[in-house]
Each structure stands twice: as C-alpha cells, then as structure tokens.
Amino acid sequence: MKKNLFPFLKWAGGKTQLLNQLEAKMPIGYKRYFEPFIGGGALLLDIQPKKAVINDINEQLLNVYIQLKQDTEAVLREVNRLDSHLCDEKRYLELRAKYNEKIQRREIDPECAALMIWVNKHCFNGLYRVNSKGLFNVPYNRNVNGRSMNEENLRNIGYYLRENDIEIRHGDFEKACRDASSGDFVYFDSPYIPVSETAKFTNYTKEGFTIEDHKRLAKLYRQLALRGVWVMMSNHNVPLVYELYNGFRIIEVDVKRAINRDATKRFGKEVIITNY
Numbered sequence: 241m242k243k244n245l246f247p248f249l250k251w252a253g254g255k256t257q258l259l260n261q262l263e264a265k266m267p268i269g270y271k272r273y274f275e276p277f278i279g280g281g282a283l284l285l286d287i288q289p290k291k292a293v294i295n296d297i298n299e300q301l302l303n304v305y306i307q308l309k310q311d312t313e314a315v316l317r318e319v320n321r322l323d324s325h326l327c328d329e330k331r332y333l334e335l336r337a338k339y340n341e342k343i344q345r346r347e348i349d350p351e352c353a354a355l356m357i358w359v360n361k362h363c364f365n366g367l368y369r370v371n372s373k374g375l376f377n378v379p380y381n382r383n384v385n386g387r388s389m390n391e392e393n394l395r396n397i398g399y400y401l402r403e404n405d406i407e408i409r410h411g412d413f414e415k416a417c418r419d420a421s422s423g424d425f426v427y428f429d430s431p432y433i434p435v436s437e438t439a440k441f442t443n444y445t446k447e448g449f450t451i452e453d454h455k456r457l458a459k460l461y462r463q464l465a466l467r468g469v470w471v472m473m474s475n476h477n478v479p480l481v482y483e484l485y486n487g488f489r490i491i492e493v494d495v496k497r498a499i500n501r502d503a504t505k506r507f508g509k510e511v512i513i514t515n516y
C-alpha cells in the first residue's frame with residue numbers, strides 16, 4: 241500500500257506547495273522517472289514511481305538517501321543520539337564542526353547522514369550553504385528543542401527506496417540524463433534563474449549555478465524533447481525563461497516563497513514548462 245511520504249529536510253526551492261499543480265501537468269504514463277535535481281524530493285516522495293533515477297550534485301544530501309536505502313535503522317539511531325541532548329549555540333557549533341570534519345575526512349556514512357539531518361533542523365532557515373572549501377557554514381537558528389526527524393516517515397522512505405527500482409546518482413544534471421530515452425519522464429527543478437539582476441545565483445555547492453548552466457540545461461531540455469522524452473521544468477517567471485524555452489508550453493503559477501529574508505518578496509510567479 242502507498243504510504244504518505246514527505247521531505248525529511250527543509251530545502252530551498254522545496255516543491256511541497258506546488259505539488260498539485262505539478263502533478264496535474266505530468267504525463268499520464270511514463271517508463272522511468274528522472275529527477276536530476278532531487279533536493280528534498282517533494283515530488284518523488286509524493287508520486288512514488290516504481291522506477292526512478294534521482295540525482296543531485298550535493299554529495300551530502302545524496303548520502304542521506306543512500307544511507308536510508310542501505311540501513312534506515314542505523315541513520316535513525318544516530319539521529320536519536322544527536323537529539324538526546326538539548327541544543328544551544330555551543331552544541332550547534334560543535335556538531336556543525338563535527339559534520340565538517342567528517343566531510344573533510346570523507347567519512348560519508350550513517351553518522352554523516354544523521355548530522356546532515358540534525359544540522360538542517362537546527363541551522364538558520366534550513367539553508368544549505370557552503371564556503372569555497374565545500375564546508376557547511378550556516379549559523380544556528382536558536383531553536384533549543386525539537387526532534388530532528390519524523391521516524392515513521394524516514395522508515396517509510398527507506399522502505400520505498402529499497403522496495404522499488406530507485407537508482408541514486410551523484411553528479412551534474414547532464415550526466416544524470418544520459419540514458420533517458422523515449423517514453424521516460426524527466427522533471428527538472430534546477431536552482432532558479434534569479435528574479436532580478438541584483439539577486440544572486442544560488443550556492444548549494446561551492447560551484448554555484450551560473451547563467452551558463454542555465455543555457456546548458458535549456459540545450460539538454462531540447463535534446464531530450466527530440467529524443468521523445470517527456471520533460472517538465474519549474475522556474476521563475478522571468479524573461480530569460482521565455483527566451484531559453486521558446487516554443488515549449490510555459491504555464492504561469494502563483495507561489496508563496498518561504499526562504500527570503502525580505503517579507504515583501506515572499507510571493508511571486510513561477511512557471512511550469514512542458515514539451516507536451
């Protein structure tokens with residue numbers, strides 16, 4: 241029976257509020273589901289395809305999916321251990337340092353996954369931002385208490401990842417789509433094109449996502465469309481989108497934006513682009 245699954249991380253660009261609109265615009269049938277920018281995975285977890293390829297460039301994020309798939313209980317044990325003490329700024333900074341040490345030592349294991357979940361719950365606004373060395377540097381959010389996870393949800397996600405044909409890839413979106421073929425469905429939820437000239441391109445990773453990446457993505461979108469792949473994308477409603485995706489179906493949707501320090505910028509228009 242299909243369980244109700246939802247994202248276990250707060251992630252910039254999370255798609256929970258757009259789910260109904262996205263699902264209404266998906267193709268009715270498809271072979272494999274591809275999500276090359278998986279992030280918090282709101283759409284994947286809601287639709288739960290039986291065959292899927294998920295990918296992201298953020299290795300730590302993918303490690304959580306990998307560890308949940310391999311040994312959910314090991315991750316839960318570690319998160320419970322971290323949650324067994326109250327948090328204050330000192331503890332936050334200690335555990336953030338521990339998380340970064342593990343990244344530097346390449347200990348990408350269940351404990352590292354648990355630290356990622358814990359840090360995400362205790363950092364400012366659930367942001368994921370790294371410095372030029374790839375180390376996580378978001379400050380404390382001053383929430384003393386609170387569980388870092390919903391155990392049942394994480395157990396169900398682990399079960400879903402194990403019991404279905406879900407391939408977890410790590411790397412650039414272009415490589416992740418190399419074998420997408422006719423009848424497959426790709427959903428692109430890349431870091432968005434900034435709304436204004438002054439807004440910055442996003443830095444989920446030390447490399448960031450540049451205008452050149454957006455051009456590369458638009459080229460890939462066209463290639464996939466020519467290969468007979470169903471392709472859907474979400475993005476900001478900005479002129480560059482109409483330029484890059486000229487000829488495809490572009491539908492405007494209203495959204496409330498959670499991660500923005502300026503309250504006046506918390507509402508906006510986005511688009512859903514399809515080739516069908």
Ligand SMILES: C[S@@+](CC[C@H](N)C(=O)[O-])C[C@H]1O[C@@H](n2cnc3c(N)ncnc32)[C@H](O)[C@@H]1O
Pocket residue numbers: 247251252253254255256276277278279280281282283295296297298301411412413414429430431432444445448449453
């Ligand atoms: C807007 S978020 C995805 C949000 C997701 N749909 C959700 O519901 O949470 C974009 C994701 O793209 C990833 N990313 C950035 N550059 C990438 C690249 N070149 N290739 C693959 N993933 C990339 C980021 O790590 C981030 O997780």
